[in-house]
Amino acid sequence: MNLSILKINIDFRYYINYLNIGDMIMQDPIRKIFLAFIEIHILHHAKKEPIYGSWMIEELKHHGYDISAGTLYPIFHKMEKSSLIRSKKVLFEGKIRKYYTITKDGEKTLNEALIKIKELSNEIRET
Numbered sequence: 515m516n517l518s519i520l521k522i523n524i525d526f527r528y529y530i531n532y533l534n535i536g537d538m539i540m541q542d543p544i545r546k547i548f549l550a551f552i553e554i555h556i557l558h559h560a561k562k563e564p565i566y567g568s569w570m571i572e573e574l575k576h577h578g579y580d581i582s583a584g585t586l587y588p589i590f591h592k593m594e595k596s597s598l599i600r601s602k603k604v605l606f607e608g609k610i611r612k613y614y615t616i617t618k619d620g621e622k623t624l625n626e627a628l629i630k631i632k633e634l635s636n637e638i639r640e641t
């Protein structure tokens with residue numbers, strides 16, 4: 515099989531998964547905004563300490579985001595592909611667990627996002 519076609523298919527599958535938050539039944543525009551919030555949230559925690567999937571799902575639950583592993587992992591994958599986070603496999607209680615930490619690019623993106631969030635939040639409060 516043509517490898518590039520295979521790669522496109524895989525990318526396409528992730529893209530579909532990424533947009534298809536079945537666990538968050540929402541209108542598309544809202545879903546996209548929430549996905550961006552989730553990414554910023556991931557960057558924030560991956561900066562403080564290495565994080566892993568089930569921990570992040572619980573953490574997001576505390577903030578009112580009901581997200582499944584099937585939704586979160588494609589987000590991790592996409593962010594790693596964009597060099598915002600990097601993963602490391604660690605053996606934990608006989609199982610391989612993937613820990614994610616922020617990269618330099620990720621820190622830069624997070625800082626820029628925080629400036630924009632602050633600016634927007636001030637603007638909204640003023641009106």
Ligand SMILES: [Zn+2]
Binds near residue numbers: 555559573577
């Ligand atoms: Zn948090």
